[in-house]
Each structure stands twice: as structure tokens, then as C-alpha cells.
Amino acid sequence: MSMLWPGLNDPVHDSQRLFRQLLQAMSEPGTLHLLDVAAPPEDGPIGAALWGAMLTLCDLDTRVWIARELDSPALREALAFHAGCRLTDDPASADFALVTPTALVEGIAFATGSDEYPDRSTTLLVALDRLADHGPWQLSGPGIPGWRRLDVGDDEALMECLARNRTRFPRGLDALLTCDTRLTAIPRSTRIEKRLTEDRPCMSQ
Amino acid sequence: MNGYNFAYLDEQTKRMIRRALLKAVAIPGYQVPFGGREMPMPYGWGTGGMQLTASILGGDDVLKVIDQGADDTTNAVSIRAFFQRVAGVETTTATAQADVIQTRHRIPEATLRHGQILVFQVPIPEPLRFIEPSEQETRLMHALEEYGVMHVKLYEDIARYGHIATTYAYPVKVDDRYVMDPSPIPKFDNPKLHMNEALMLFGAGREKRLYAIPPHTRVESLDFEDHPFEIQSWNECCALCGSETSFLDEVITDDAGSRMFVCSDTDHCLTRRGEVA
Amino acid sequence: MYVAVKGGEKAIANAHRSLADRRRGDRDLAELSVAQIQQQLRLAIDRVMSEASLFDPELAALALKQASGDTIEAVFLLRAYRTTLPRLAVSEPLDTSAMRVERRISATYKDIPGGQILGPTYDYTHRLLDFMQLAEGEVATPARAEQALEHCPQILELLDAEGLIEQETDDGLEPGDITRDPPDYPLDRATRLQMLARGDEGYLLSLAYSTQRGYGRNHPFAGEIRLGQVEVEIFVEELGECVCIGEIPVSECQMINQFGGSREAAPQFTRGYGLAFGHNERKTMAMALVDRALRAEELGEPIGSPAQQAEFVLAHADSVEASGFVSHLKLPHYVDFQSELELLRRLRRAHAEGQKAAPDEEDSQ
Numbered sequence: 001m002s003m004l005w006p007g008l009n010d011p012v013h014d015s016q017r018l019f020r021q022l023l024q025a026m027s028e029p030g031t032l033h034l035l036d037v038a039a040p041p042e043d044g045p046i047g048a049a050l051w052g053a054m055l056t057l058c059d060l061d062t063r064v065w066i067a068r069e070l071d072s073p074a075l076r077e078a079l080a081f082h083a084g085c086r087l088t089d090d091p092a093s094a095d096f097a098l099v100t101p102t103a104l105v106e107g108i109a110f111a112t113g114s115d116e117y118p119d120r121s122t123t124l125l126v127a128l129d130r131l132a133d134h135g136p137w138q139l140s141g142p143g144i145p146g147w148r149r150l151d152v153g154d155d156e157a158l159m160e161c162l163a164r165n166r167t168r169f170p171r172g173l174d175a176l177l178t179c180d181t182r183l184t185a186i187p188r189s190t191r192i193e194k195r196l197t198e199d200r201p202c203m204s205q
Numbered sequence: 206m207n208g209y210n211f212a213y214l215d216e217q218t219k220r221m222i223r224r225a226l227l228k229a230v231a232i233p234g235y236q237v238p239f240g241g242r243e244m245p246m247p248y249g250w251g252t253g254g255m256q257l258t259a260s261i262l263g264g265d266d267v268l269k270v271i272d273q274g275a276d277d278t279t280n281a282v283s284i285r286a287f288f289q290r291v292a293g294v295e296t297t298t299a300t301a302q303a304d305v306i307q308t309r310h311r312i313p314e315a316t317l318r319h320g321q322i323l324v325f326q327v328p329i330p331e332p333l334r335f336i337e338p339s340e341q342e343t344r345l346m347h348a349l350e351e352y353g354v355m356h357v358k359l360y361e362d363i364a365r366y367g368h369i370a371t372t373y374a375y376p377v378k379v380d381d382r383y384v385m386d387p388s389p390i391p392k393f394d395n396p397k398l399h400m401n402e403a404l405m406l407f408g409a410g411r412e413k414r415l416y417a418i419p420p421h422t423r424v425e426s427l428d429f430e431d432h433p434f435e436i437q438s439w440n441e442c443c444a445l446c447g448s449e450t451s452f453l454d455e456v457i458t459d460d461a462g463s464r465m466f467v468c469s470d471t472d473h474c475l476t477r478r479g480e481v482a
Numbered sequence: 483m484y485v486a487v488k489g490g491e492k493a494i495a496n497a498h499r500s501l502a503d504r505r506r507g508d509r510d511l512a513e514l515s516v517a518q519i520q521q522q523l524r525l526a527i528d529r530v531m532s533e534a535s536l537f538d539p540e541l542a543a544l545a546l547k548q549a550s551g552d553t554i555e556a557v558f559l560l561r562a563y564r565t566t567l568p569r570l571a572v573s574e575p576l577d578t579s580a581m582r583v584e585r586r587i588s589a590t591y592k593d594i595p596g597g598q599i600l601g602p603t604y605d606y607t608h609r610l611l612d613f614m615q616l617a618e619g620e621v622a623t624p625a626r627a628e629q630a631l632e633h634c635p636q637i638l639e640l641l642d643a644e645g646l647i648e649q650e651t652d653d654g655l656e657p658g659d660i661t662r663d664p665p666d667y668p669l670d671r672a673t674r675l676q677m678l679a680r681g682d683e684g685y686l687l688s689l690a691y692s693t694q695r696g697y698g699r700n701h702p703f704a705g706e707i708r709l710g711q712v713e714v715e716i717f718v719e720e721l722g723e724c725v726c727i728g729e730i731p732v733s734e735c736q737m738i739n740q741f742g743g744s745r746e747a748a749p750q751f752t753r754g755y756g757l758a759f760g761h762n763e764r765k766t767m768a769m770a771l772v773d774r775a776l777r778a779e780e781l782g783e784p785i786g787s788p789a790q791q792a793e794f795v796l797a798h799a800d801s802v803e804a805s806g807f808v809s810h811l812k813l814p815h816y817v818d819f820q821s822e823l824e825l826l827r828r829l830r831r832a833h834a835e836g837q838k839a840a841p842d843e844e845d846s847q
Contacts, residue, residue, distance in 0.1 A: 012211050016263045019223045023261065024320075027230040027404050027419035057227075059220050095224070115348035119228040119237045142233045142380050143419035145400075170382065174231040187231030189380060189419075209566065238664040243565040247558070248806030250813065273817045280813050282490035310817045328810065339793055341667050366829050372821035391821040411803045413664035437824050454816050455823065469817055 005078030006038035008055050018056040022176065025185040030139040030148030032131070033183045040078070045070055045100070045127050049178040053125055058085040058096060065094035065110075067103035070127060094122045101126065101158040110173055118170035118188075129153050131179035141190045149195075150184065152177060163192040212259040212292040218242055222260040222415070226406065229417035234379030235347070236330050241413035251284055251309060252410030254326035258288065258307050261322060261406075267295045269303035274311035274452065274469035281309070300472050310373075312394040314451045314473040317403035319420065325388040327409040330416065332376040332386040352384050355427060363432055372437070378425050379418060393436045393452045398424040441466040446477035505550045519543040528731075528760025529553060533801060534560035535661065535680045536567075537730050537759050554682075554801045561802050565661070574715045574724055578734050578757075579636050582711040588637045589704040590738060596634030601709060602761070637706040638736050638753065647738065647751040667793050674776055674796060675769075679758060681799030683765045689789045690771035698775045698787030701740035702754065709733045709761055733758050735766035739774050742781045752781060 008014035014037070021033045037052035058064060062085045066075065079085055088094050091110045097103075110122035135151020137159055152158060158177075165172035165188035172188030186192070210216065218240075225239040244252040262268065268288055272281040276298040284307060285296050297303050300315040309326040317323060329335075333343040336354045346352065355376055362370040375392035379385050387398055388407060398405065398418060405418040418424060428434035442449045444465040451473055453466040468474035506513065520527060520543035530542040534557045542560055549555035585601025588594050600606075641647040657672040660680075665673070678686065693699055711731050715724040735756040743749030754774030756766030775789040776796075788794060798804060 012216060013264060015216070015220070016261075020261060020263065023223070023226060023230065023404070026227050027417070028421075057220065057224055059217055061217070061221060062224070116344050117238075118232055118235060119225070121228075123227070142422040143230070145421040170232050170235060174227065189231060189233055213566075215566065215568070238666065240662045240664055243558075243562045243802065245562045247809055248803045249808075249810030250806065252806075273814050277490050278814050279490045279494060283494060286491065286494075309813075310815070328807070339667075340797075341793065367832060368825065368829065370825060370829075372825045373818040389815075389818050391817050393821070411807055437821060439824070452817065453820070455820055469820075 005040050005051070005074065005082065007082045008037070008052075015056045018052050021183070022053060022056060022185070025176065025183055026143075026174065026187055028143045029141065029186050029190045030133070030144060030150050030184055032133055034181050035183055036181070039181070041074070044072070044075070046075065046098075047127065047178055047180040049181050049183040050098070050125055050127055050176075053176055053178065053183065054079070054096070054098070055082055057123075058083040060084040060086070062086070062095040063088040063093055065089070065091045065097040065122070067097070067099045069100055069102060070098050091122065096125055097122050098125050099127070101128070101155040104161040105157040112168060112171040112173060115171060118172070121171065121173060121188075124173055124175040126158065126175055126177045128155065128158075128177055128179040131177055131182050131184065136195055138193045138195045139186065139190050140193075143187075144190070150186075159192055159194070162186050162188075162190070165189075166191055209291055211264075212262050212288070213244070214242065214256065214259045218256075219260045222256055225415055226257070226260065226417065229406070229415055230404070230419050232383075233418055233422050234377075234383030234385040234416060236385075236409075236414040236416045239413055239415050241410045244410065246283070246287070248411035249328060250280060251307070251326040253408030253412075253415065254307050254309070254324045254410075255284060255287070255408075256410055257324050257406050257408040257415060258305060259292075261324075262288065262292055262294060262305060264292070264294065266304040267297050267302055269297050269300065269306045269472075270308075271306065271311060271313070271470075271472075272309040273454070274313070274473075275471040277471060298472050299476075300470075310389050310391075311452070311469060312390055312397045314468070314470045315476075317397075317401060319402045321403040323401075323403050323405045325390075325405065325407045327386070327388045327407050327414075328411075329374075330386055330407065330409040330412050330414040332374075332384050347383065350382065352378075355384060356429075359427060360429065363429070369428070369432060369434075375434075376427050378427060380423050381425075384427070385416065385418075385424075391437060391452060392426065392434070395424075395426045395434070396436065400424075439466060443468045443474060443477075446474045448474070448477060505548075514547060516540060516543045516547055519546055525761055526551070526553065526556075528758070528762050529683060529765070530556045530560060531760060532758040532762050532765060533557040533680050533682065534564060536560050536564040539760075554805050558802045558805070571716045573727075574717060576712045576714065576732065578708065578712055578732065579639075580712065581634075581708055581732075581734075582729070583631060583634050583708055584711075584731075585709040586634050586706070587704075587708075588706045590637065590706075594634075594637060595640075596632045599631065599634075603763075634708070636736070638738065641705075641738070641751065645748075645750070648742070648753060650753065665796065668779075669792065669796065671773075671777070671780075674792065675755065675757075675773060677796045677799055678756075678769045678772055681769070681796075682801035682804065683762075683768065685799055685801070685804075686768040686772055687764060689775070689795060690768035692787065693771050693775050693789045698778065698790045700752075700754075700771075700774050700783075702771055702774065703738040704767065705736045705738035705753075707733070707735045707763060707767070709763065731760050733760065733762045733766045735763070735770045737767070737770035737774060744782075752777070 021035060025033050035049040035052040037048050039048035040046050040051045064085050065088050091108045097110055113119055113121035130153030132151040134149050137150040138147050139150060140147045162175055169188060174187045177184050221240055225237045229237045244255050246252060270281045270285040272278040288294055289296060300313040305322050307324045331343050333346055336358050337343050359369050373391045374386055374389040375395055377385050377387050400421055402420050404420055407416045426434040439453050443453060445467050448468055451468045451470060454469045455464050455466055457464050520539050526546055527539050527542045530545060531537055545556035545559040586599045638647055660676045711729040713726045713729055715726050718725050737754035739752045739754055741749040741751050754770035756769030758765045772789055776792050778785050778790040
């Protein structure tokens with residue numbers, strides 16, 4: 001039932017507030033943000049942060065691709081009701097893709113844009129089981145003074161997929177990573193390295 | 206203002222701009238095309254900056270608007286009044302107290318802090334436009350990272366004048382990839398683009414492009430080893446506050462051509478003179 | 483003592499009051515009503531609606547009144563209003579063949595099915611000032627035809643039947659929407675026509691004229707110009723059919739141009755197309771000529787003239803964009819000017835020192 005999936009209480013001001021958090025997340029990769037938004041029904045894998053991001057960004061001008069393990073009639077109905085966005089089966093035509101790391105292992109061909117129009121790419125909205133700072137993944141690049149550390153659980157595939165961004169820049173995939181009410185972003189401009197030990201690498205420029 | 210949405214733009218337009226802004230910060234310095242709308246002010250008068258401000262502004266934000274560094278120039282007054290009217294936001298002239306600063310042609314003298322957003326009004330977003338007028342061509346040059354023509358242009362200046370003759374809208378390279386027009390700020394302000402704590406957004410309404418520099422991003426002004434980038438300097442200091450480090454406006458004071466120099470950043474000057482509460 | 487300019491807000495408010503005063507003019511004379519403007523400045527209304535891309539004669543009249551008759555300012559007012567309107571539906575393509583014709587002429591055939599219908603036109607008026615209009619004289623009612631007009635088939639369809647002119651075929655693609663998407667050059671014809679339709683009439687007229695004088699000449703004939711009412715239909719999902727929501731007046735020009743052809747394809751006439759709201763004949767003719775010029779690449783013609791260069795023509799056609807950017811030069815540029823002053827003084831100092839140091843070198847130049 002779509003009504004079990006909450007919309008924004010105040011669409012104008014809530015979406016502005018949530019967008020500012022998304023903007024800050026994307027411009028300061030690896031920073032964690034808590035999204036204050038009503039969560040979808042409990043048993044589903046989609047948390048409040050992911051749902052809030054979708055309500056903020058999706059509308060009838062956007063096409064959304066949904067990974068099998070996240071898909072459900074209730075989600076489809078809720079998206080149609082609250083956002084009016086179009087769903088697509090073609091990942092290369094998706095503006096947003098709702099995924100778990102599993103979908104990325106499968107090597108699904110999302111749009112990475114072209115060298116002329118790198119912006120014509122799919123933005124990944126990733127549902128994670130774990131998301132914290134101080135993990136083994138070290139991020140650097142624009143928006144990051146020195147480096148930041150991230151813990152995304154046991155998800156080598158996800159980070160390897162995002163690390164590939166640098167090899168084809170400016171083409172690439174930007175990702176919003178979410179878990180429950182927490183959200184962080186890894187845009188394509190971010191350099192990703194795995195640090196196995198908790199050593200203190202020197203500040204890079 | 207009855208009949209109009211909060212901050213003037215409808216929600217669908219804001220979402221379109223917001224999606225484009227996320228791309229812009231993800232690809233620093235790349236000009237993202239967006240479906241720019243008509244604003245109730247003329248193109249060329251800040252419609253791009255206004256659309257970005259309208260898309261990010263919230264009811265709790267404190268807004269500052271400057272033109273030429275000053276809060277009291279007519280266009281700044283007009284844009285500030287517009288947002289007071291359509292968004293009911295609090296406004297300020299104090300740089301430190303502002304959450305969002307919309308600017309034309311200057312970056313404030315005061316160091317910006319983390320969390321602040323600086324929105325630039327941009328007339329011609331394409332740094333290569335005056336070398337190559339065709340959009341199809343310049344798009345390809347960016348795609349191929351083919352920026353030789355820009356260096357040739359700057360070098361021709363050196364050959365002719367002994368100096369690089371670009372004094373404002375001086376091109377920069379963002380995170381070692383995209384050559385970007387920083388809008389017509391004086392090159393005096395270019396060093397402030399580098400590793401700034403604030404988020405910088407650029408909006409060109411007529412040309413329908415927006416772009417961004419995230420905080421803590423490397424931004425280099427183009428130059429040559431034998432002709433390094435340098436900024437303007439004055440022999441004078443500000444006649445009002447005595448500053449020797451700020452950008453100065455020249456003011457003609459009588460018909461004999463006498464002149465004085467004063468800070469272009471009015472808030473900076475007033476603060477130094479202790480005239481700000 | 484220098485005092486920074488303050489009180490901008492008050493100055494702006496005073497400027498607005500002064501403007502309102504000048505707009506009203508002599509209070510002893512009756513104020514113009516919007517209805518009067520709508521009825522009696524019809525061609526100005528049609529131009530404003532076309533370039534604003536909004537069909538609303540009353541608001542166009544209001545815009546003209548508010549703009550003191552400045553067409554470009556009125557277009558801007560209406561355009562800025564348009565952008566705030568919700569989009570409720572998308573109409574079906576207009577069928578101009580089914581137009582309720584008021585005027586319809588062809589320069590290619592002496593007599594045509596349905597006839598040549600002059601309708602309301604300035605074409606054969608002698609441009610002598612009519613001093614009678616200084617006084618208030620009543621205008622006689624026009625003569626009406628005894629019978630209803632015959633059906634007026636499109637002249638170009640007659641040529642089409644013989645294969646003499648290229649066929650216009652629907653490529654089935656969703657047309658672009660210039661009011662929502664930024665231009666992505668090169669643009670397809672549907673998008674180009676949208677930009678020309680809202681392009682400034684004076685600008686298009688001059689470009690069209692340049693093609694006639696040899697800068698991208700394409701040998702035009704005015705195949706047909708028609709003016710009249712067409713029905714606007716929308717498809718209603720619930721009813722499963724199209725419903726007419728009203729009639730609007732439009733002008734249409736179909737230009738017949740120089741033929742193309744190749745070893746494979748037999749030579750055929752080519753087309754240029756113009757369409758505008760209301761009575762806008764000059765605009766649609768200019769539009770058709772420029773449309774044809776912009777098809778140079780598609781038709782394999784050399785591109786050398788201004789009117790053939792799509793980016794140049796289209797990027798500068800919009801009067802709202804153009805007037806905004808030209809007028810922005812009135813805004814303060816103190817900072818950039820100061821930057822230039824600083825450099826120029828430095829260069830002149832260096833130049834003077836150079837001359838002092840090497841006067842001989844100067845002589846030898």
C-alpha cells in the first residue's frame with residue numbers, strides 16, 4: 001500500500017532541507033549525514049535516508065531503475081504516488097538506480113555519460129547494511145581536506161566499482177550510499193584506496 | 206507574494222536544478238547544461254545565480270547579496286529585495302553571518318567558512334568562448350582536454366605587451382582537469398578559489414549552464430613558468446579603512462580628476478572601521 | 483569627503499514611481515484600457531504573443547500597456563509570466579489544412595483551388611498618412627462574401643502529389659522542448675523551428691533579407707501564405723479521443739525553394755516553413771526563409787553565409803536573451819574596469835620606460 005510509504009510532510013521545505021544535506025554530502029565526499037525523514041515500512045531493505053533522497057530528487061522528469069532484490073509492488077506504487085517518476089528496465093537510460101552492492105557485482109551497464117556530456121550518467125542510490133566512518137576505505141580528492149575514511153561493511157565490489165571512476169573520468173557513476181538514516185556520497189571525482197592497517201597515512205595534497 | 210511558490214521557482218524546476226547541481230559538484234569545473242527558466246529580471250542581470258539561490262535557499266538561511274563587492278549597489282539591492290519578497294528570508298550584509306552569499310564580480314575579502322555557499326552570477330560560462338565561438342567546438346575541446354589554444358592566447362599577450370593581459374575572468378584549471386571561467390572576478394580573487402572552505406556554485410542563466418567548485422578543491426590559475434600568475438596591487442591603501450591588502454575601487458572626487466581608492470568590499474571596509482554592530 | 487552611495491532601495495522605488503508616471507502621461511486624457519489595446523493594436527499583440535510563446539491576447543495587451551508599447555519589454559513580461567504556469571496538457575499537432583481561412587494567397591499559381599483570398603492586409607494600401615484618423619471617424623463594416631469559402635487545399639500538397647517537392651514526413655520522434663531543455667547543438671529541425679518561432683522578428687527579417695541578397699541564396703517562392711483560425715485539440719485519456727479546446731488564429735508560410743537532388747534522387751523543390759500566432763505574416767515569411775537557409779547542411783549545400791550558420795543564428799535570435807545581455811552593460815563594472823585600468827597604466831609605464839631607454843629603436847620602426 002502506497003499510503004504506508006510516507007511522503008514528505010512539507011514537500012517544499014523538507015525537500016529543500018534534504019537537498020542541502022545531499023549537496024553537502026556530494027561536495028564533501030565521505031562525510032556522514034543523518035536524514036531526518038519518515039522511514040518506509042520496517043521490513044524492507046530501503047531505509048529512511050534512501051527513501052528521503054528519492055523523494056527529494058525524483059519526479060516525472062526522471063527515470064529510475066530498481067535492482068531485483070529491492071523491487072516490490074509496494075515500492076513501485078509508492079514511487080508512482082509520491083514522485084511520479086518513470087521506471088525503466090534499461091539501466092543505461094536510468095537517471096537514478098536503486099541498488100545494493102550485489103547489483104554492482106553483476107556488472108550492470110549503467111550510463112556513465114560521454115566525454116562531451118559526462119553529466120548524462122546514472123546516479124547510484126545504494127542501500128547498505130553498514131555505513132560508518134573510520135573504516136578501511138580512504139577517500140581523497142575534491143571536497144576532502146587530506147583524506148577521509150569510510151566503512152561500508154564487507155563490500156569490496158562496491159568500492160572497486162566506484163574506484164574505476166577515476167580511470168574513465170570525467171565519465172563515471174556518482175553514488176549516494178545509505179544505511180538506515182545515514183547517508184554519504186562518493187562522486188566520480190573521489191580517489192579511493194584500501195588501507196588494511198589503521199596506520200596514519202601522511203596528509204596528501 | 207501571492208500566487209508564487211517559495212523562492213519563486215516551482216518545485217519541479219528546483220528539482221531539475223538540484224539534480225544538475227549534484228552533477229556539478231561531482232565533476233568539478235564541468236559546465237552542466239540545465240533547463241534555465243526565465244526569471245522576472247533580465248538575462249545578464251544575475252538570473253543564473255538567482256535560479257541557483259532559489260533552488261538551494263531555505264527558510265532558515267541568512268542571505269547576503271553583493272555586486273562589485275558591495276551590498277548597496279543597485280543590482281544587489283534589487284536581488285536582495287526579490288528574495289526577501291519571495292522567500293521571506295533574513296538578509297545580512299555581514300559576510301560572516303551569511304549562509305548563502307550571491308555575488309557578482311567579487312569574492313569577499315573575509316575568509317569564508319565551512320558550510321557557507323557562495324553563488325556566482327556568470328555571464329559567459331565558457332572560458333574558451335572568445336577563442337572559439339562555436340559551442341560544438343568548445344565542448345569537444347573540453348572532452349579532449351585540449352586547452353592549447355588558451356595557452357596560446359595568453360602567450361600572445363605576453364609577446365605583445367610583456368604581460369598576460371587578462372585581468373578579470375582569468376581562466377583556472379579545477380582539480381587538474383577542467384579549464385573554467387571563474388566569472389568576471391578580478392584575478393586578484395583567483396587565489397581565493399583554491400582550497401576554499403566554502404562551496405562555490407556558478408550559474409549562467411542565459412547560457413543555461415551551471416558548475417561548481419567543492420570545498421577544499423585544487424584550483425590553479427593558468428600561467429607559464431617564465432610568467433607566473435600574479436595579482437593586482439596598488440600603491441595606495443584604502444582611504445577609508447587604510448587596508449593595504451584588499452581590492453580597491455578608484456573613485457573620482459572632483460572634475461579636476463582627483464581620485465581616491467576605497468575597498469570594493471563594503472562589509473570588509475566597514476568592519477575594519479568598527480562601524481559594524 | 484567621499485561618502486559611499488547608500489539608499490539604493492529608495493532610489494529604485496523612486497525610479498519605479500517615475501516610470502509609472504511617465505507611462506500614464508497626461509492625466510487629462512482618458513487612460514488606455516487593456517481592451518482597447520487588445521482590439522486596436524492587434525498586430526502588436528500578435529507579435530508579443532508569438533515571441534513570448536504564450537497565446538493570451540488579454541495578457542499580451544496588459545504587457546504592452548505596462549511596457550508603454552515597448553514590444554521587447556512586453557515580450558519579456560509575458561515570457562516571465564509564462565514560465566510560472568503549470569503544464570496541464572500537450573496539444574495534438576495543429577492541422578493548418580483545416581484552417582478557417584481569413585486570408586490565403588499563393589505567388590506560384592495565378593488561380594488555385596479555393597481561390598486567392600486577400601483578407602485583412604496592408605499589402606495594397608498606399609502608405610499615405612490617413613489624416614482622417616486624427617479625427618474620430620467611424621469605419622465602415624467590411625463587405626462579406628455571399629457564400630461560404632470553398633475548401634482551401636494546401637498548395638504544396640498539389641506539388642507533392644506530382645512528386646515535385648520533397649515530402650515532409652513525421653520521423654515519429656518526440657520533438658524537443660526549448661522551454662525546458664537547454665540547446666544541444668547541432669539541433670534538429672523541430673527544435674530550430676521552435677527557436678525561430680519565438681525569435682525576434684526584426685532579427686529574422688534581416689537574416690532572411692540577407693539570403694535574398696545572395697548570402698546563402700536559396701531561390702524562394704511564396705508557395706502559400708495563409709491566415710485564419712485553427713482548432714487546438716488535446717487527447718483525453720479518459721475519453722480515448724481528441725477534444726477541441728478552442729480555436730486560435732495563426733499565420734503560416736510555406737516557401738518553395740531551389741531544388742535539391744543527386745544521382746540517386748530525382749531533383750525536387752525543397753521547403754522552408756514559418757508559423758506564428760495571430761496575424762504575423764512578415765515574421766512567418768522571414769522564418770521560412772531562415773528555416774530553409776538553416777537546412778543547408780542537411781541538403782548538402784556549402785555553408786558560408788551568416789543565415790546558414792545554425793549556432794550563430796539560433797543562439798542570438800531570442801530578444802529576451804539579447805536585450806538582457808546588452809542592457810546588463812548598464813550594471814556596475816567598477817571592479818573589472820579597475821582591473822583593466824591597473825593593467826593599462828602598468829603597460830603604459832613600461833612602454834614609456836622602453837621608449838626612454840631605446841629612442842633609436844623607436845625611430846627605426
